[in-house]
Amino acid sequence: MRPTITAFKTSPDRGRGLARDMAVRWALEEVGQPYDTRLVTFAEMKAPAHLALQPFGQIPTYQDGDLVLFESAAIVLHVAERHPGVLLPVEPDARARAIAWMFAAVATMQPPIVELGMAALVERDKPWFEARQPLLEQAARVRLDQLSARLGEADWLDGPFSAGDLVMVTVLRRLGASGVLDAYPTLTAYIARAEARPAFQRAFAAQRAVFEAAAG
Amino acid sequence: MRPTITAFKTSPDRGRGLARDMAVRWALEEVGQPYDTRLVTFAEMKAPAHLALQPFGQIPTYQDGDLVLFESAAIVLHVAERHPGVLLPVEPDARARAIAWMFAAVATMQPPIVELGMAALVERDKPWFEARQPLLEQAARVRLDQLSARLGEADWLDGPFSAGDLVMVTVLRRLGASGVLDAYPTLTAYIARAEARPAFQRAFAAQRAVFEAAAG
Structure with a gap:
């Protein structure tokens, strides 16, 4: 089927x-x-x-x-x-950790990333846009700093490529045109590795x- | 252990x-x-x-x-x-649907709910607070309308109480003091059923x- x-x-x-x-x-x-x-x-x-x-x-x-x-x-x-x-390890603990990264991607990383992008789309003509945008960027950077620190020199978030990486990269790619990722060579390389698959x-x-x- | x-x-x-x-x-x-x-x-x-x-x-x-x-x-x-x-059905399709509700709770329902609450905490003294708050409430209401429509007369989102309901109710409870849920008797009763467990x-x-x- x-x-x-x-x-x-x-x-x-x-x-x-x-x-x-x-x-x-x-x-x-x-x-x-x-x-x-x-x-x-x-x-x-x-x-x-x-x-x-x-x-x-x-x-x-x-x-x-x-x-x-x-x-x-x-x-x-x-x-x-x-x-x-x-896309998920067979070993139970590694499998649970890969699933945790899936949730981290959509529940922790995604909201400030989507909010930043949505504000640029729907609040661009609001009087507060210029003042708020740096605050939104800063909120996204806090999470990007933490994710970059955790990834470190590794190719993927936890062992081999997993569904956790797949969902995380999907979320990070939404920052594409914003320039925010320019300050994160570790994450830019991570995304490029995934996109090369x-x-x-x-x-x-x-x-x-x-x-x-x-x-x- | x-x-x-x-x-x-x-x-x-x-x-x-x-x-x-x-x-x-x-x-x-x-x-x-x-x-x-x-x-x-x-x-x-x-x-x-x-x-x-x-x-x-x-x-x-x-x-x-x-x-x-x-x-x-x-x-x-x-x-x-x-x-x-x-907390998860044994039948594979029902299990997959319960997990989908867990993701819906944190990825779709939670962001506008948390944004509404966070703005009230951290943007209350900003010049744009009064103008933005109705927009944030409206964004939350769109999702609450849809969730309420889906729940309808049912006790739980999909069959018996599941981890999907547990995570969804946890997310909805964050609206507690805001008054936003007052317009949603279906959801208020859903939360009350869960809290009575x-x-x-x-x-x-x-x-x-x-x-x-x-x-x-």
């Missing part, structure tokens, strides 16, 4: 692989699981049929037989669990093809 | 059970796992010995033999996995005892 995921018909990231289907595509490529993609418009995402699959009106969803899942990190974890030893490249090409087809 | 968790020596929540050790204590009580608590000061949390356990200088941590974990939801998941059928009550009493001992 091939799972089906949903993705933006017209992604607001303009093909840069920053939408949340990217993590799921990447995980599916890492484990070698072929999949189908169903594209949805913004209007479709807010309609009852999609809300039945995804209560927050977002992409991606994941459908495999009777199973419907949402939340990209949860889908990555499910895909990883179906292929033990690929053949599975990342295939996933990136797949989402890019959707953007190019829509751009016509 | 009894696991050891860390918690604030002097919790900024003044004993209201809003610090992140609460979710872990609650999960341990639900599965009937006794545990020890090691209290840390704010200075200790930022020191190298704690950063070796928790790279972001936070509580809680979880130590059990050689295993060291951080991120409260990851610890809840680990505890749940060690006791199949209590004996395991929640024991966990709440345990963290409350720490606060009262510190208050002397």
Whole structure:
């Protein structure tokens, strides 16, 4: 059975692989699981049929037989669990630590990173934008400092590449155009190592093809 | 072997059970796992010995033999996995959906809730506070509307009470004093059902005892 995921018909990231289907595509490529993609418009995402699959009106969803899942990190974890030893270590303690990095990525690293990016998008014309932006950057830097210190000279966060790295790199890539990562050579190299993986490249090409087809 | 968790020596929540050790204590009580608590000061949390356990200088941590974990939801998941059928269904699809709700709680519901609360704490004297606060409330309400619609008349998010409900309720409780939940009787009743669980009550009493001992 091939799972089906949903993705933006017209992604607001303009093909840069920053939408949340990217993590799921990447995980599916890492484990070698072929999949189908169903594209949805913004209007479709807010309609009852999609809300039945995804209560927050977002992409991606994941459908495999009777199973419907949402939340990209949860889908990555499910895909990883179906292929033990690929994206999650088999040894129980190492497996638990890899999952902890998945949660750290979305619960601790992601909020200041998304807030920084969203403010630049939606608060740019507010009178407080100039005064707040340095505070937001500083909040993101606190977490980047800590993550960089923990990664140190290692290639990956805890042993071999894992679903923890996959989700963490997906989150960090959202800083792409901001320049904030320029001060973090350790993290820039970490992201580059991840992006060099053949599975990342295939996933990136797949989402890019959707953007190019829509751009016509 | 009894696991050891860390918690604030002097919790900024003044004993209201809003610090992140609460979710872990609650999960341990639900599965009937006794545990020890090691209290840390704010200075200790930022020191190298704690950063070796928790790279972001936070509580809680979880130590059990050689295993060291951080991120409260990851610890809840680990505890749940060690006791199949209590906080996670045994049936694989239902288990995957419960885990998806854990991620939804920390990745989708939590950011606007924490941002609303943090702004009230740290931006109260900023010139933009009054203008921004309604925007933050609105962002939280979008997610609360969607969660409330999904929960509907059900007692819990997906079948019996699960780790997904435990983490979701922990996140929603942070809205406690804000009044935002007053417009959501469905969610208020959901939280009340969870708080009535004996395991929640024991966990709440345990963290409350720490606060009262510190208050002397």
